[in-house]
Amino acid sequence: MSKTEAPAIEGWFTMDRERPHLLGTRCKSCQNVFFPKETSYCRNPACNGTDFDEIELSRTGRLWSFTNNCYAPPEPFVADDPFEPYAIAAVELEAEKMVVMGQVTAGVSVEELEAGMEMELVLETLFEDDDNEFLVWKWRPTAAAA
Amino acid sequence: MAHEVAILGVGMHPWGKWGRNFVEYGVKAAQDALADAGVDWRDVQFVAGADTIRNGYPGHVAGATFAQALGWQGAQVASSYGACASGSQAIATARAQILAGLCDVALVVGADTTPKGFFAPSGGGDRSRDPDWLRFRLVGATNPVYFGLWARRRMELFGATEEDFARVKVKNSRHAVHNPNARFPKSFTLDEVLASPMVSDPLRLLQICATSDGGAALILTSMEYARKHTADPVTIPAVSNVTPKYPNQLIEMPNFATDSGAGLSVPDVPFRPSIAKYAYEQAGVGPEDMDLAEVYDLSSALELDWYEILGLCKEGEAEKLVRDGDTSVGGRIPVNTSGGLGAFGEAIPAQAIAQVCELTWQMRGEAGGRQVDGAKLGITANYGLFGHGSSVIVKK
Ligand SMILES: [Zn+2]
Numbered sequence: 370m371s372k373t374e375a376p377a378i379e380g381w382f383t384m385d386r387e388r389p390h391l392l393g394t395r396c397k398s399c400q401n402v403f404f405p406k407e408t409s410y411c412r413n414p415a416c417n418g419t420d421f422d423e424i425e426l427s428r429t430g431r432l433w434s435f436t437n438n439c440y441a442p443p444e445p446f447v448a449d450d451p452f453e454p455y456a457i458a459a460v461e462l463e464a465e466k467m468v469v470m471g472q473v474t475a476g477v478s479v480e481e482l483e484a485g486m487e488m489e490l491v492l493e494t495l496f497e498d499d500d501n502e503f504l505v506w507k508w509r510p511t512a513a514a515a
Numbered sequence: 516m517a518h519e520v521a522i523l524g525v526g527m528h529p530w531g532k533w534g535r536n537f538v539e540y541g542v543k544a545a546q547d548a549l550a551d552a553g554v555d556w557r558d559v560q561f562v563a564g565a566d567t568i569r570n571g572y573p574g575h576v577a578g579a580t581f582a583q584a585l586g587w588q589g590a591q592v593a594s595s596y597g598a599c600a601s602g603s604q605a606i607a608t609a610r611a612q613i614l615a616g617l618c619d620v621a622l623v624v625g626a627d628t629t630p631k632g633f634f635a636p637s638g639g640g641d642r643s644r645d646p647d648w649l650r651f652r653l654v655g656a657t658n659p660v661y662f663g664l665w666a667r668r669r670m671e672l673f674g675a676t677e678e679d680f681a682r683v684k685v686k687n688s689r690h691a692v693h694n695p696n697a698r699f700p701k702s703f704t705l706d707e708v709l710a711s712p713m714v715s716d717p718l719r720l721l722q723i724c725a726t727s728d729g730g731a732a733l734i735l736t737s738m739e740y741a742r743k744h745t746a747d748p749v750t751i752p753a754v755s756n757v758t759p760k761y762p763n764q765l766i767e768m769p770n771f772a773t774d775s776g777a778g779l780s781v782p783d784v785p786f787r788p789s790i791a792k793y794a795y796e797q798a799g800v801g802p803e804d805m806d807l808a809e810v811y812d813l814s815s816a817l818e819l820d821w822y823e824i825l826g827l828c829k830e831g832e833a834e835k836l837v838r839d840g841d842t843s844v845g846g847r848i849p850v851n852t853s854g855g856l857g858a859f860g861e862a863i864p865a866q867a868i869a870q871v872c873e874l875t876w877q878m879r880g881e882a883g884g885r886q887v888d889g890a891k892l893g894i895t896a897n898y899g900l901f902g903h904g905s906s907v908i909v910k911k
Contacts, residue, residue: 377653378643401762402775405646412774414761433766434671436663436715442655445636445648457654459664459766466776468766470664472654479716484671495653505653 390425447496521741521748524552524734540730541626552734560618565601565625565864598899602867625864626730663715666816683815691854693884727860731868753797759786790904802826809870870895874909
């Protein structure tokens with residue numbers, strides 16, 4: 370019996386396995402964009418906006434910097450046993466002029482990464498329980514998709 | 516200068532992994548600072564405590580905890596928490612009280628007992644509204660992950676190498692050998708640093724600061740009070756506790772993303788440089804006037820960022836500074852003469868205070884084998900997650 374796919378956190382990304390997007394908000398007054406979502410008061414000091422639209426962020430960007438975890442992070446991270454090192458990317462979204470961090474898709478090591486390369490958003494399993502597979506956003510080099 | 520207060524006494528409890536109650540470390544540091552100042556505890560009018568959050572009910576509410584342990588004597592009290600900037604917030608609070616004429620003698624004290632391993636969010640349970648919990652949960656973004664991102668960025672932008680980062684560690688370890696309060700008073704070679712296990716590429720174990728137990732304290736007084744004790748006191752002419760300006764375009768702990776800069780003009784001075792800028796302006800000095808600096812080397816690579824942030828060199832030139840030995844004791848502008856966090860480890864509420872202790876010993880010529888000849892002006896730099904700047908200028 371296959372497990373149900375569920376987001377590891379509600380409302381942060383679309384559950385589209387093919388072309389997922391991170392979900393942010395845009396202030397209706399000043400058009401500023403927020404990720405994670407800002408829904409109460411606009412954080413632009415020049416704006417008093419309180420109304421926001423939900424928006425999808427760009428699903429590709431340029432690799433700003435990267436690193437990895439050679440050791441398992443502490444809880445509340447749910448680490449596999451044995452732990453497999455994984456890379457982490459900070460990706461610059463051009464339209465939003467914003468850098469967003471995320472894990473790099475499994476199997477892509479830091480040796481395969483280079484600043485400036487195009488990265489795209491994917492969904493992968495973060496952890497599982499008996500019934501569910503909890504998904505999270507990750508970055509993958511666009512060139513690795515083929 | 517109009518905004519000076521005197522540092523009449525300094526004291527520290529050695530950093531280590533002692534496993535005792537943090538209050539003991541704070542009391543020891545405070546007693547040393549009192550003895551150093553020649554001030555009786557009962558004459559202290561104000562206690563500014565820097566809080567630990569790792570030991571329950573924020574440092575058992577720090578200022579009062581230390582006041583009780585030293586013996587209740589009715590002093591006014593305040594407590595600060597600003598992550599790694601907690602200590603400089605406590606200094607700022609005490610200084611403001613003195614400058615406002617509300618008291619003449621204040622004790623500033625911070626101490627911590629830390630758990631083993633990585634810092635993780637304190638407290639359990641599902642905290643899906645707390646970014647500090649979520650960054651571990653969703654990305655596994657430990658503190659060294661952020662240090663690694665910043666370090667890799669230096670390599671991409673300026674051609675920094677792993678050897679450059681290792682050189683910082685080697686330099687600081689040579690300073691630490693001469694510091695009795697350092698947790699790791701051991702000199703490392705470049706090969707030893709580069710052979711230590713990779714933690715968050717490109718940073719290795721010996722390039723990332725540990726978590727430590729420790730305590731530090733200052734006796735701050737009005738200039739008038741200080742002159743009754745000493746003709747030429749060391750002083751604090753500036754304290755900076757700035758927050759970022761929107762949009763902050765650098766990814767910082769514990770955030771998942773930077774602010775969006777789309778359609779906005781970015782601040783003239785980004786957050787980190789603004790920490791130093793505010794301190795320099797307040798003291799009416801500039802980076803060219805500095806004799807030494809104590810900076811927040813969470814990683815050896817981050818120390819290089821600070822050279823540029825503090826204006827000790829131009830952007831992209833920090834690697835050359837460490838290669839040329841300019842930031843070693845005996846060089847043009849020694850940095851982290853204490854050994855830095857690399858030799859101490861983080862004892863969060865104490866470390867901004869400890870940086871001021873080091874500069875004070877240097878200004879008095881009491882720094883032994885790590886002494887910078889003729890040190891008269893120095894700056895500390897530090898910052899706490901969630902947007903807490905921290906810098907103190909110390910002057911002879
Ligand atoms: Zn707005």
